Amino acid sequence: MSVAEKTLSQQAIDLENKYGAHNYHPLPVVLSRGEGVYVWDVDGKKYYDFLSAYSAVNQGHCHPKIVGAMTNQAQTLTLTSRAFYNDMLGKYEKYASEYFNFDKLLPMNTGAEAVETALKICRRWAYEKKGISENEAQIIVCENNFHGRTTTIISFSNDQVARKNFGPYTQGFIKVEYDNLEALESALKSNNNIAGFLVEPIQGEAGVYVPSDGYLTAAKALCEQYNVLFIADEVQTGIARTGRLLATCGNCTCENKDCSGTPEVKPDILILGKALSGGVYPVSAVLANDPIMNVITPGSHGSTFGGNPIAGAVAMAALDVVKEEGLAENADRLGKLFRSELNKYIENSDICTLVRGRGLLNAIVINDSEESDTAWNICLRLRDNGLLAKPTHGNIIRFAPPLVMNEEELMDCVSIIINTLKEFE
Numbered sequence: 001m002s003v004a005e006k007t008l009s010q011q012a013i014d015l016e017n018k019y020g021a022h023n024y025h026p027l028p029v030v031l032s033r034g035e036g037v038y039v040w041d042v043d044g045k046k047y048y049d050f051l052s053a054y055s056a057v058n059q060g061h062c063h064p065k066i067v068g069a070m071t072n073q074a075q076t077l078t079l080t081s082r083a084f085y086n087d088m089l090g091k092y093e094k095y096a097s098e099y100f101n102f103d104k105l106l107p108m109n110t111g112a113e114a115v116e117t118a119l120k121i122c123r124r125w126a127y128e129k130k131g132i133s134e135n136e137a138q139i140i141v142c143e144n145n146f147h148g149r150t151t152t153i154i155s156f157s158n159d160q161v162a163r164k165n166f167g168p169y170t171q172g173f174i175k176v177e178y179d180n181l182e183a184l185e186s187a188l189k190s191n192n193n194i195a196g197f198l199v200e201p202i203q204g205e206a207g208v209y210v211p212s213d214g215y216l217t218a219a220k221a222l223c224e225q226y227n228v229l230f231i232a233d234e235v236q237t238g239i240a241r242t243g244r245l246l247a248t249c250g251n252c253t254c255e256n257k258d259c260s261g262t263p264e265v266k267p268d269i270l271i272l273g274k275a276l277s278g279g280v281y282p283v284s285a286v287l288a289n290d291p292i293m294n295v296i297t298p299g300s301h302g303s304t305f306g307g308n309p310i311a312g313a314v315a316m317a318a319l320d321v322v323k324e325e326g327l328a329e330n331a332d333r334l335g336k337l338f339r340s341e342l343n344k345y346i347e348n349s350d351i352c353t354l355v356r357g358r359g360l361l362n363a364i365v366i367n368d369s370e371e372s373d374t375a376w377n378i379c380l381r382l383r384d385n386g387l388l389a390k391p392t393h394g395n396i397i398r399f400a401p402p403l404v405m406n407e408e409e410l411m412d413c414v415s416i417i418i419n420t421l422k423e424f425e
Contacts, residue, residue: 008030008042008043009028009029009030009041009042009043012030012042013028013030027379027380027383027388027390028380028383029041029047029383029388030042034049034057034061034062035060035061035062036060036061036402036404037049037060037061037401037402037404037405037409038061039061039388045386046386047383047386047387047388048386048387048388048401048409048412048413048416049061049388049401049402050382050387050388050389050399050400050401050413051388051389051390051398051399051400051401052279052400052401052402053274053279054204054236054274054400055204055236055237055239055241055274055275055361055400056273056274056275056277056279057275057278057279057402058239058240058241058274058275058278058279058322058327058402058403059275059278059279059318059321059322059325059327059402059403059404060402060403060404061279061402062280063278063280063318063321063404065317065320065321066278066279066280066314066317066318066321067280068317069313069314069316069317070280070281070310070313070314070317072313073088073309073310073312073313073314074310076309077309078308078309078310079304079305079308079309079310080308080309081304082302082303082304082306082307086307086308086309086312087309088309088312088313089107089307089308089309089312091312091316092105092107092307092311092312092313092315092316093105093107093307093312095316095319096285096287096315096316096319097287099319100245100246100270100272100287101266102270102287102288102289103288103289103290103293104287104288104289104290104293104294105285105286105287106121106285106286106287106288106293106296106301106306107283107284107285107303107306107307107311107312108273108284108285108286108303108306109282109283109284109303109305109306109311110148110273110282110284111147111148111235111236111271111273111274111284112147112148112149112150112153113284113303113306114235114271114272114273114284114285114286115147115148115150115153115198115233115235115271116148116150116152116153117271117286117301118198118231118233118269118271118286119139119152119196119198120300120301121269121286121288121292121293121295121296121301122137122139122195122196122198122229122231122269123137123139123172123195124295124296124300125195125229125292125295126193126195126196128295129291129292129295130195130227132192132193132195133193136193137172137193137194137195138172138173138174138191138193138194138195139172139173139174139194139195139196139197139198139231140173140174140175140176140184140187140188140194140196140197140198140228141156141173141174141175141176141197141198141199142175142176142177142178142198142199142200142203143158143175143176143177143178144158144178144203144206144209145157145158145178145198145199145200145203145206146159146200146203146204146205146206147198147200147233147235149162151166151169151170152170154166154169155169155170155171155173156170156173156175158175174187174191174194178199178203178206178209178211179209179211179212179215181215181218181219181222184197184219184222185222188222188223188225188226188228189226194226194228195228195229196223196228196229196230196231196268196269197219197222197223197228197229197230197231198231198233199216199219199230199231199232199233200232200233200234200236200237201216201232201233201234201237201242201246201247201248202236202237202242202247202357202358202361204236204237204361204398205236205392205393206392206393207363207365207392207393207396207398208356208357208361208362208363208396208398209356210356210357210358216248216265217265220265220266220267223268229268229269229292230265230267230268230269231267231268231269231271232246232247232248232265232267232269232270232271233271234246234247234248234270234271234272235271235272235273235274235284236274236361237361238270238272238274238275238276239272239274239275239276239318239319239322240275240322240327240328240331240359240403241275241331241359241360241361241400241403242331242335242358242359242360242361243328243329243331243332243333243335243358243359243360244328244332244359245322245328246270247358248264248265248266248267248270249264249265268288268289268292269286269287269288269292270286270287270288271284271285271286272284272285272286272287273285275318275322276315276318276319277311277314277315277318278314278315278317278318278321280314281310281311281314282305282311283311283314283315283318285315325404327403327404328359328403330403330404330405331359331360331403332359333407334360334405334407334410335357335358335359335360335361335362337407337410337411338355338357338360338362338399338410338414339355339356339357339362341411341414341418342355342362342364342414342417342418343355345418345421346364349367349421349425350367350425351366351367351374351378351421351424351425352364352365352366352367352421353365353366353367357399360399360400360401360403360405361398361400362398362399362400363392363396363397363398363399364396364397364399364417365395365396366378366391366395366396366397367395368395369394369395370393370394370395371394372394372395374395374424375391375394375395375396375397376391377424378391378397378420378421378424379391379397381420381423381424382416382417382420385416385419385420386416387413387416387417387420399417401413
């Protein structure tokens with residue numbers, strides 16, 4: 001790489017460092033273009049994207065149908081606020097509600113906004129429907145969760161980097177161990193003020209922890225037994241990522257009759273984001289049936305941009321692509337192949353101890369401590385070898401490529417990953 005080319009990348013990095021808040025630690029690569037499963041940096045080098053913007057780009061970079069829906073709508077009407085009706089929102093609400101088999105949808109923009117919205121809905125339902133005294137409602141969450149970084153959400157996070165010096169924290173949350181039904185039932189039994197149980201079907205940021213078979217089904221049954229709302233945060237696991245339309249897959253429209261994953265679980269409240277947008281425009285949503293969603297009344301919640309015409313057009317196109325291109329089925333098939341191939345290598349590896357995941361949401365565990373920089377250095381070498389991924393929790397590397405990847409591309413990526421790991425044995 002020439003000095004001039006190095007300068008081009010460094011200029012972009014320096015601009016961010018000087019004028020941007022330092023709230024991220026990006027891998028040192030400056031991207032300028034994307035198409036399908038590939039991205040290119042400012043120097044023209046091509047990479048496999050094995051992060052997909054944390055699963056926001058499930059449909060691949062710059063999918064022409066999704067980009068077309070966005071640009072066409074942007075030339076007609078972009079924003080009205082919710083002070084008026086627009087001719088796109090109702091179409092989108094109907095389409096997505098029927099797509100996921102719920103009565104109603106509340107549109108928002110980001111995943112964290114959608115989580116906050118679900119918490120508000122759950123609390124109001126508790127006071128107005130369950131009969132809990134106002135300000136007494138409690139919501140059960142899981143340890144090592146990741147639902148965003150707003151003040152309320154970090155109040156029930158274990159992530160000390162996100163929490164430290166941001167208090168005082170919001171009250172009203174009880175933490176239990178993830179994938180522990182006894183802990184969940186104990187919390188439900190011991191407190192009559194439990195309104196809901198908020199859970200990630202797979203804990204992504206924590207390191208792609210997949211729960212035991214039957215955990216979600218049994219957790220939902222416990223929620224029903226104690227009249228508590230089961231709230232599924234599928235911002236990262238939803239929209240075909242795990243080999244099903246939803247990781248919970250409650251009455252989903254997935255055509256994959258033999259897809260992997262948990263038995264069917266229908267959340268009381270479903271939280272979606274990321275790939276609902278196809279990666280081109282911020283779109284998130286909360287879905288629920290009428291007895292729950294009807295607690296929301298004019299003025300009780302809202303967003304100027306939530307439900308804007310572009311978002312509606314984009315989301316419908318993004319969901320169309322998932323069905324039309326069989327992305328859930330593809331994720332299921334390629335995910336099984338990915339884990340099978342990595343497991344063959346891990347049998348005789350000293351540097352990598354485990355691969356886990358579901359569909360095309362996977363992670364490998366590096367044989368070093370969380371405080372080490374080994375996983376980071378492996379990601380730097382993966383970058384040099386043409387594949388982009390990021391560590392999470394120090395010694396875990398998450399792998400989540402766009403779901404439009406084909407088998408030949410996947411096997412090429414498996415070769416890159418294995419050959420890179422060999423450099424660290």
